[in-house]
Amino acid sequence: MRVVAITACPTGIAHTYMAADKLTETAKRLSINIKVETQGAMGIENRLTEQDVQRADVVVMAADINIEHSQRFDNQKCLKVSVQDAIQHPKRILSQCQQLLARK
């Protein structure tokens, strides 16, 4: 399974980055391929390319604010969660991705 994710929190100082790392770390442990774009106080980093998006099976939006360029994901399977969830329950989120993928 290939997952792409966006993290964005209200101030963009802390949780955006914690959530990104937490998702990456957990995915790695579960051998899931993941790429996380952060939308924080430093702007957009680790930007998802068009190819990244196209190849992704599931998009995780871990955000407490409106994310930028969300129309990229219009035709994708999306999972919307809070940043807090991504930090506290990354494993649960990734298994939700798998369920979503399995549902077809």
Add this chain to the structure above:
Amino acid sequence: MKNEIQFRCVLPNGIHARPASHLEKVCGQFQSQINLTNLRNGNTADAKSVLALVGTDTLMNDDFILSFDGEDSQQAITILSDYINNEFPRCDEALDTLADDKSVTLPQSLLRHRPTLLHGKRLAPGIGKGLLVGYRDIDLTSFITDIQHDEVTRFEQAHFQVRTSLEQKAKSASGHEKEIISAHLSIINDRTFVDGIKSNLAGNSTANAILAVVEKITKQLNQSTSAYLRERVLDIRDVATQLLTAAYPSVNVNTDFTLAEPSIVIANDLTPSQFLGLDKDLLQGLVLTHAGSTSHTVILARSFNIPTLSGIEANQCTGAINSQVYLDTNLGVIATQPNEGVCRYFNRAITLSKQLNDELHTFASQPARTADGKMIEIAANIACSFEASTAFEKGAEGIGLFRTEMLFMERSKAPDEDEQFGYYREALEVAADKPVIIRTIDIGGDKPIDYLNLPQENNPFLGYRAVRIYPEFLALFHTQLRAILRAAVHGNAKIMIPMIQSIEEIRWVKQQLEIVKEQLAQESLAFSAEVPLGIMVEIPSVVFIVDQFCKEVDFFSIGSNDMTQYLLAVDRDNASVAKLYNSLAPAFLRMLSQVVQTAHQHGRWVGLCGELGADAKVLSLLIGAGLDEISMSAPKITETKATLCKLNSEDCKTLFEQACQCPTIADVQTLLENAAANQESKPLLATECIIKPADFANKEEAIQAMVGNLGLVGRTDNAYELEEDVWAREEVFSTGLGHGFAIPHTKSENIRCSSISIAHLSQPIDWQSDSGDVDFIIMLTLNKAHADQHMRIFSTLARKLIHQSFRDQLRASKDDTEIIAMLESELAI
């Protein structure tokens, strides 16, 4: 010809006690009956009575008429026209009041504890805690009595007793206290007041006679449109109470009110005497229901550092009487029935405010020096000898400018040698061995003195003043020199001559000094023959021959105000050119450089006295110029010492050299702004922002204390607003991370330089989140304008925090330095 003249009142507070007593003195010289009539309200008064003058309710921009009737009216008209036009406008200034226009954001760390608050008007700053005690007002009517026997004698004796006691108190008091006692003395000596009582004595007892006059004057003052004048009622009541108690010692009115434990006193009206009677060690705060910011009691409260609020009625806090309350004038509130959380909040606030005061106090008592250890004398400008003690309390290391004109002004003849001797000696004794630079009189032109009869001039600043008038008034000058030389035996005095422009003038002054010394020696009077002599550098011509002056004098003091005016040929009182007046002009800076360098080459000392010295933004330039001393008004001293210790003298020198090379004032200003921005930058991580072990009872206290600490170390000027920003972020979702960690954070314009604050708590607290209790708090406060600069570090820190090993390392750090070292290496700072 009509014996009257019309004027407009230009005094900001109208004719209140101080200007009235000046006017009364001038009028008192004449035999003629002089009346003042206010044309706005038609009130007429005897111009030789302070109270009557005050009672005319003459406010700023009121037109009034002075009318004269008597033999010497023509002479009186001439003198008073001149006085009202030239001197009267300068005899008063706007009173400083605590800014109450800014509304305060009450901090969430208090509000979340649901406090019971009463809001008042802030009059004197501070936070206090104590038993709320009601001050029972003295009921003057309890004195009412029938005629007993010799009422005239009774009154005369009481009057004499109160006057003598006030006179004695005035001698030992200083500062504001002295000023207020003098105001009371002028009431007890006032014609309207005393004659009013005396004429009532015909058919009344002393008590009833006094009370009738008090009532009449009170009524008059209460009708005044000026809050300032209405507040004078309290002074009248104060003096009346003293008179009544003296006349009827047997009437028990319970004037002694004693405090038994730390207390906050609430009173309808508290007279200055009643205030002075309270034990200041126990008095933690005052709530005055009616007082305004210019009431004498409030002025005293400010000088005794007693936090004071007004605008709260006694009946609003009946339930709280005799219970513990907190009074916080930063917030403008009293908190009654405080619960545990509210108590924690205020105790923390008291600690923070004490720390801040201690810090400022340390600067006052420390020698003035830059961060790299260069010493610069920070001295005070004073105009009266009694100001000296306040100046030294604020940390002055000397008196850089003792203006002596005040002693000569507003009187009918010059002070004699002994009066001057006593006056200078007072300042010298207070200074102990610290230097006191006494400037000989700088009068003439803009500072006229009646008894010298100096001619009116078109251009007084370029005219007959200061050293230029000494040859004509030789006896006056000799008397002053004699008084200074004699007083110099009692301290470290220096003499400074104003308005010197040529070597001829200073040589003449030195001759006079020799003559005077010889006289004193012949008269076998004790004097000091070795008093250093210096000049004011305020006329540009001196700058070009400083080397020659070095052979004549011991020191120089640059008078920045006049020098700027003369160097740039700008009259700053002239609105159309005032904008050209700017001491940051490169020409002024080069002048400064030339004077200091030349004087130093010849081993002479250079100071600066003038408004420029008190400007914190310019301080680095003045240090860079190499000045040996900077003299300023006393209230600026502590702050200047604090700023000074953050400056590096070499950086200042470079900055000054760069400024001298700037073509325009705007360039100099940009240079200064950039330098200030660099100076303000503080490291993101510093031990000053680490609290370990921290003793916080709850989340509110943690945020209050951590944000408060940022205020304490000068990283925020708006701690309350910054706190609000941190709480706004908490509202979105709690910043608890689990594992005992929390990261409150904000991107805010209320933090000067981005900071990471850390608190390691001895006991975990409820972070009001579902991630459990917290004992390790990392607070991130990011400056909005410079966010980009530090964001990388903030994000790296955030990413690291999700790793157990990083958190364990943080927790295991023994102290603040270990925490810093660990973070610096992990975050690659």
